[in-house]
Amino acid sequence: MTTEITAEISPPAADADAVLADLTGMLLTLLEEYGLDAAEIGRETTFHGDLELESIDLVTLSGALRERYGDRVNFADFIADLELDEIIELTIGQLVDHVVASLRATERS
């Protein structure tokens, strides 16, 4: 009989700075061709106006979020609940807060 050893893999930290760093990395990959600088991305940065992301870019970002956080963060549901105007005005900080809240909710459960 073998003893199962389960490795303790630390989940992505539910802290805003770590999440912001994660998101910045994803956006740099997504916008690689534009030669964006990490310093240009902060909480107030808007996806649409500042980064000029199109909705199809948000689909790609959604895939990256799923890869990083699994089912605990549902970006499509988050976007689905917003009005078009709110999506256009969406900031990195709002998404960071949503991710942090989602991760904390699953930590508690």
Add this chain to the structure above:
Amino acid sequence: MAMIPTGAITTHAQTLPARTRPDEGGEPPVVVFVHGLLTDSLASYYFTLGPAFAAAGIDVVMYDLRGHGRSERPRGGYHIEAFVDDLVGLLDGLDERRPVHVVGNSFGGSIAAGLAAWHPERVATVAMIEAEPPVALWTRHMADGLSDAKRQLAREEAIGWIAAHHGAHTARLSRGASRILQTTTLAEDIPASRVIDDDLSGLTCPVLAIFGDESGLAAQVPDFEAKLPRCRTVVLPEQGHSVLVERTDETRELLLGWVREHSLAGAER
């Protein structure tokens, strides 16, 4: 993100598995969403109908049309039969053997009808939102609209006017549309597409057609009802062409009801 070879091009697709399975152990129904021309991509479904359908126990397939979103943009080959072939290639690439419920918005609805007419064995039902089937009259409508758009959007002052009157967001979409029109033969190819007979006898599966009463397309309702044996038409009051964007909730409920109704009937179609 899945990039799937679909014949001559590579197609970007996103799938959402049904979140619940049928009790009796059968397979869930599958819905394929087809977006519209030029300013559109699978994102129109990804953030709206897609998640709701998966939650309702339906397998969901969304994809970018050739020239759009993350799919390949060849210079030529934009006849409707090429779009239909891409869709068949996608279903093959996904190993999808179930007859699909195909939902198309605007031009996507024309593709859905083309798929049903030319590959009836692949289709359970068709739902067309603000769309025309690919008949001869449709090619003339498309010829007029596309040549006009190609000419107008090439002018920088037209984009400026759009920015001033409809905002930066719409202006950017228009710029993207113009890029497709200027770098491909889409505006010339679509009017030269293969067509189905005017009597719509090619459409044998059940058809749901949703219109806004203020768009010219609702005028097709009597024709649909006279020619299609299994047809349901819905006209939303005080609504123009942007049914999917502006009446998302009603559209979702209509489509969910439609798919449920036609999948309960099982394989007998």
